[in-house]
Amino acid sequence: MRLKYLVTSCGLALLATACASNVAQIESLSRYDQLVDAERGLVPVREYADGGALAGVTSIYLARATVAPGVVEASGLDEERLDRVAGVMSRTMCRRLARGGFDVRTAPDGASHAMQLTITGFDATNPVAAGASSVIGAFVPGPVSPRLPVGIGALAAEGEVFDETGEQxxxxxWDARNHLASGGGTLTLLRGDIGSTSDGEDLAQSFADAFGDLLVTARDDAGGERGETPRGTCPQYFDGDGFDTED
Structure with missing residues (x-):
């Protein structure tokens, strides 16, 4: 009983700091002066959205996510693994925008706006340590069972939308470490084959959903019209094995 109490206390304490990633980040946005502090789920973010401008989006060119210079080397992983995370982020963003009524384009021709996503920091998952933290976290009672901060991966990312003049x-x-409180973590806990990019892939999806939510809400609040993404668009952003081909 005492062990259970100690683990519970630890879990509650972790929830208070679950979203701090402490991952080194590189800046990629064209400007930062318009960003304001906000919260998406339990993750503190800095964000900006011009609802009036987003209401005028007729189609949006979604460039495949990139990895900022130096991030691959700092992560200790190879370029191919980080490219996989970028693919997950891109496809998730495409799907979120498609569900939200944006016409997503894979090429810039004819698009009224463009989006760029960048991985600006990355801490790889330590599979052995992260597996142990998942087991311990499973003993924490309650609706949210945090993983202990041992071997857990982190991701920092930035996203930006431009109009046809290049104006933001x-x-x-956004940045977070992959506790359940960050909006990620569920897939990693359920997955038996934890790898070096498992947390990063979860977090890439969480970031894409958060940024997509911002865009959809701002557009809708401003009375913007909805469009439709052609079927088959989103799978083009990712080729990985084990993923479906349905958008």
Whole structure:
């Protein structure tokens, strides 16, 4: 009983700091002066959205996510693994925008706006340590069972939307470590094959959903019209094995 109490206390304490990633980040946005502090789920973010400008989006060119210079080397992983995380982020963003009524394009021709996503920091998952933290976290009672901060991966990412003149109309700066409180973690806990990018892939999806939510809400609040993404668009952002091909 005492062990259970100690683990519970630890879990509650972790929830208070679950979203701090402490991952080194590189700046990629064209400007930062328009960003304001906000919260997406339990993750503190900095964001900006011009609802009026987003209401004028007729189609949006989604460039495949990139990895900022130096991030691959700092992560200790190879470029191919980080590219996989970028693919997950890109496809998730495409799907979020498609569900939200944006016409997503894979090429810039004819698009009224453009989006760029960048991985600006990355801490790899330590599979052995992270597996142990998952087991311990499973003993914490309650609706949210945090993983202990041992071997857990982190991701920092930035996203930006430009109009046809290249002016920033929306942006987000986001970073988190993959506790369940960050919006990620569920897939990693359920997955038996934890790898070096498992947390990063979960977090890439969480970031894409958060930024997509910002855009959809701002557009809708401003009375913007909805469009439709052609079927088959989103799978083009990712080729990985084990993923479906349905958008």
């Amino acid at each position: 109309v929306a942006a987000m700066q």
